[in-house]
Amino acid sequence: MSAVLPNRADGDGRVRVSLAELVALGTRIGRAKLSPADSRAARSGQHSSRLYGRGMDYAESRIYQAGDDVRRLDWRLTARSGRLHTKLFQEEREGRLLILLDTHSSMRFGTRVRFKSVQAARAAAFAAWLAVRAGERVGMLAFGEQDRLLRPQGSARGALAACGALAEWDAMPSMARSEPLSTALLRARRLQHGASRVLLISDGFSADDETRQHLFELKARAEVGVLVVADALEREPPPPGRYPLEHGGERRDVVLFGERQRREFQQALGTGPARLETLAHGAGVRCRVIDTRNDPLAAVSELLGATGVCR
Incomplete structure (x- = not known):
């Protein structure tokens, strides 16, 4: 177990990822099975086939x-x-899951229970445990502030490696770096390593005009699911009140009392998640939206077509 521990104190599970929590999530996965993924041709324009x-x-x-x-x-x-x-x-083929994890600074935000970055790591850990329990290999690609790749591994070792990477990447200092989602999706196609499934976890603020086309092209090669992680304030207007917000070391109070004012605030804050959800549906890709209060297991299981999962 010590091989997966990052060289730091474990996070609190609220603003920093807790490795202990990610590892413990594996105990909630039963004898999971994933729905068969269609074999996809390497070149677009060809159809799926049974081999x-x-x-x-x-x-x-x-x-x-x-x-x-x-x-x-x-x-x-x-x-x-x-x-x-x-x-x-x-023909027997070992399934592979590739998790695309958004690490942009916008993910380090949260007003309920935990940061979006912590929620995304929990969802990724669930996906990793589901994959290996179903006999598949799991790899991860981090994009945004972190540019990291974890090559596919199977069995419990693969899930533990994913948990360790999630905690390690979260603990790294901010790189003040951004990457359009379309670029990350293009990299995923090139580094796919024969993955039969791809799970994108993001808050959508990096989504650009080319994202829809790249999702569509990736779908021609693998089963693709999109998990949009949002904060409660990004999904619904807040109750009337005064809200202290901190960004870049500066703390300010946002006063929201009028109904229109609260609705416009929510719409402005939630542009990323709403955009990614629209683009995913436009590309014909399965999509679920969760906020930082939810248990991600149900959404991840649905996107991966998992059965036999303990809740």
């Missing part, structure tokens, strides 16, 4: 054809029909 090989998963039987392996004859169906039949097996 048959010498794997162990039986697919169907068909009439014997010249050249078929006689060891694959379906003797029961042959006896019933009076004609030779051959068993076909679906």
